[in-house]
Amino acid sequence: MPLRSRSTRVVAGLMSGTSLDGVDAAITHLVGSGRSLSVEVLAFVHHPYPKVLRELILQASEPKRSSVRDIARLNSRLPVEAARAIRMAVDEANLDPEDLDLVGSHGQTIQHLPDPASVAGETVRTTLQADDPSLLAQRLGVPVVGDFRRADMALGGQGAPLAPYLDDVLFASENETRLLLNLGGIANLTVLPAGGGPQDLRAFDTGPANMVIDALAQRLFDEPYDPNGSYAADGTPDADLLADLLMGDYFRLPPPKSTGREAFGTGYVDTFLQHGRSKSLSDADLMATATMLTAASVYQAYARYIRPSHTAETVYVSGGGVHNDTLMSMLGAAFAPIPVQRTSDLEGGVDPDAKEAVLFAVLAHETANGVPTGLPNVTGARRPAIQGGIYLPPPDTGMGSAASV
Structure with missing residues (x-):
């Protein structure tokens, strides 16, 4: 069944926060949309970054020490840790990666620059989250939704915070x-x-x-x-x-x-x-x-x-x-x-450690539903954005119709 035709999905959510301590992964069973959404958390794990990788991320995040080569290479290195976190989480849920319909990955923020600045005569705002969604989709053989902040910023918003959509739903x-x-x-x-x-x-x-x-x-x-x-x-x-x-x-x-x-x-x-x-x-x-x-x-x-x-x-x-x-x-x-x-x-509450990983499972689910999750009253954007781009695995991964949209 095409991905966008599904009302029920098993979705993994990934969060790598500004603490730079590692990757949180949640496996969720999601039914419906908006305030009618039903969320069941099947598993949650935390996968710590190796110390040397954490130091590289910290260095890449500091303008005086960062290197464009290091940032480019981190973009391809971080999906390795994300895939490991997913595999740990699906094991915890007694599932296999091929049981997943979708993965939502926030990526690791390297720079978040939401305030307008002039670049070569044009005013821009930007954000950069490393963790190539295409590479993650290839490693897992599962469609991945990534780049959650950019659509809101393209509409003049801050691109953050992203949590209020889940806060309202739950x-x-x-x-x-x-x-x-x-x-x-x-x-x-x-x-x-x-x-x-x-x-x-x-x-x-x-x-x-x-x-x-x-x-x-x-x-x-x-x-x-x-x-x-x-x-x-x-x-x-x-x-x-x-x-x-x-x-x-x-x-x-x-x-x-x-x-x-x-x-x-x-x-x-x-x-x-x-x-x-x-x-x-x-x-x-x-x-x-x-x-x-x-x-x-x-x-x-x-x-x-x-x-x-x-x-x-x-x-x-x-x-x-x-x-x-x-x-x-x-x-x-x-x-x-x-x-x-x-x-x-709270009744029906969420593990405080798992909440942000669950958030990106929900945002990915809504992206596949074609539902805007951007909140202009929060970010200042001109209108609600459908947040996140869908990255498909290669057709030879055995996913069949699950990889279609």
Whole structure:
């Protein structure tokens, strides 16, 4: 049966986030579309990047150290890890790759530049996610949907955040105004007004979530992240440094907005450390201040851009940040008396670690359905975009009609 004629699919979703820690893969069974979509998660796995590959990605993401050759080669290297993650996930689900109807792959962001800039006399905006979807389709013998951000940006949008479509499909409520907070490398926030439709939600990136915390853990403690927030728990946030940080340009920028390593990567951490050391802060105090920066910037974004029109009744959190007990405690204190819970606490909720991988399974499914998933009220695009391009495997893979569209 042609791919676009199906109402039911087994779809794998892949997410490689700005934390650069590896590939998340979810196997889903999807039926229907939009708010009528039924989502069953059959399996979820995390496949870590080899350390040397993570370092290459980090280097390629920094303009002063990147090489066009390295970026081009990473584009062909990363599908190897994506395919490995898929095979791990289908094994976990007791399936085979040929049981998949479709794969949705976000790719690994190398640069995200949503703000207009002049290039040779023309104004452009752009984004680059490495992980060639054609190579992945060839390796798996399954159609792959990739390049999810570009169609929205071609329509003048930010191309991000992408999570609000899934937030609306799975978590919209007639009776409760909900905040959906994802804590990956970057934090993004979605408000779902009670009884509202997709046109009523708002969403944007609030700033760093784990990105600055992880970088400091690596530099100060030779750890890839702060385990359970234990280093931050031993310190005290510095109020003056925190106040200065919260006056940063990005935090004062109104939505629509999105960000990444370009704003909160190595250069930002260098400056953070310079100011912290000038105040003689201990390593633990630096970690506590960086952790508080995430919590405070999320709440500030809510108070400044959401609360004037919508008062949240509950905050539901997903992403790797849910494992940082100190961060979750700081968020709870910031939002009190509004409860802060996990997405898994909702009826029909999703594992906080799996949510973004499930997102790209859903977006791929809707791309094959011909359904626009771009939200102009979120990204600023001129109209809703059908997000993602479909990349077919070679005809000799044995997929037969499953590879047709």
